[in-house]
Amino acid sequence: MxxxxxxxxxxxxxxxxxxxxxxxxxxxxxxxxxxxxxxxxxxxxxxxxxxxxxxxxxxxxxxxxxxxxxxxxxxxxxxxxxxxxxxxxxxxxxxxxxxxxxxxxxxxxxxxxxxxxxxxxxxxxxxxxxxxxxxxxxxSDGKDHSPVLKAVSPATILVTNSQKYLGIPYMWGGNTTSGFDCSGFVQFLLNQQKVSVPRTADGMRQSTGTSVFAPTPGDLVFFSDSQKAPASHVGIYLGNGKFISATNSKGVQITPLTSGYWGNRYFTAKRVFSS
Structure with a gap:
C-alpha cells in the first residue's frame, strides 16, 4: 500500500x-x-x-x-x-x-x-x-476517498515550490537543479505544474499568460535595461514587493521588485494562473 x-x-x-x-x-x-x-x-x-x-x-x-x-x-x-x-x-x-x-x-x-x-x-x-x-x-479499504484538504491555488503552489531552490547556482542555459538561468528556472517550475512555456524570458513575455498592471503572488515579472521589450530577465513575484529568480551573481535568490538594481529594470508582469 x-x-x-x-x-x-x-x-x-x-x-x-x-x-x-x-x-x-x-x-x-x-x-x-x-x-x-x-x-x-x-x-x-x-x-x-x-x-x-x-x-x-x-x-x-x-x-x-x-x-x-x-x-x-x-x-x-x-x-x-x-x-x-x-x-x-x-x-x-x-x-x-x-x-x-x-x-x-x-x-x-x-x-x-x-x-x-x-x-x-x-x-x-x-x-x-x-x-x-x-x-x-x-x-487501504478499497473505497474511494475525497481529499480532506482544501484545494491550493496553482499560483500558491508555484510560489511555494520556487523557494525550495534558493541558493542553487546560476548556469547559463541551465534548467535543472544542477544550475538555472532565469528562464530555465521559471520553465522548470511551470513544467512541474504541467504548464508549457517558451525557453527564453522574452518568449515567455510574448506568449505566456495575460498582462497585468500590478502583479500578485505567482505572476511572472519581466525586466530589461531599457524597461521595455525585449525582456532580458524573468522571475516569479512572491508578494510584499519581492520576487525570486535565478541571477548570474548569486544564483536563485529573493530580491526587491521596485527598488535597487531590478527596480530600475522592471517593466511588466504576466499572469499565468487566474484566481
Missing amino acids: LTSAVFVSGALFATSTEAAALPVKVQLNDSLLSFPDAQPFVDDNSRTQIPVRMVAEKLGYSVSSTPVGKQVKVTISGNGRTVVLQTGSNRAELNGKGITLDTSAILSDNRTYVPLRFISESFGTEVDWDSKTQLVIVS
Whole structure:
C-alpha cells in the first residue's frame, strides 16, 4: 500500500536536493497523516517519496533495514508479499523477482525513502494523486476517498515550490537543479505544474499568460535595461514587493521588485494562473 516512499528510522541519507523538492501531504483513507520529522516529497523523477514506517504499521506491514556500506537495504513484508530495495539503486525485488524502477530509493537526513508508486503496486493498494491539494490519497479499504484538504491555488503552489531552490547556482542555459538561468528556472517550475512555456524570458513575455498592471503572488515579472521589450530577465513575484529568480551573481535568490538594481529594470508582469 505504501505510497511513494518508505522511511525506515535509523537509516542514512545521501542527497538533500530531493528532500528540498516539491512537498506533498499523505491521506490514509479519510485521515491526514502527520510526519513530525521527515516530510514526503516529489523527487526529480516526478515520483513521490515518503517516510512510511508509520504508514506501514497502520497497514499491518513490517519494515526492516540493514546497512550496506553507506547505503541501506530495506525489506517490507505483508499480505504474503516481500519487497526488497536498496538506497542509491533503481533495482528491487518482489518475492525474489528482480525489477528495474524508474527512480531510486534514497537516503537523506538519516531517513530512508522508497518510491510510493512501486510499493503501492507491489502490495495491491490503490493510490491516487490530487493535484489541487498536493495530496497523495492511499486507500487501504478499497473505497474511494475525497481529499480532506482544501484545494491550493496553482499560483500558491508555484510560489511555494520556487523557494525550495534558493541558493542553487546560476548556469547559463541551465534548467535543472544542477544550475538555472532565469528562464530555465521559471520553465522548470511551470513544467512541474504541467504548464508549457517558451525557453527564453522574452518568449515567455510574448506568449505566456495575460498582462497585468500590478502583479500578485505567482505572476511572472519581466525586466530589461531599457524597461521595455525585449525582456532580458524573468522571475516569479512572491508578494510584499519581492520576487525570486535565478541571477548570474548569486544564483536563485529573493530580491526587491521596485527598488535597487531590478527596480530600475522592471517593466511588466504576466499572469499565468487566474484566481
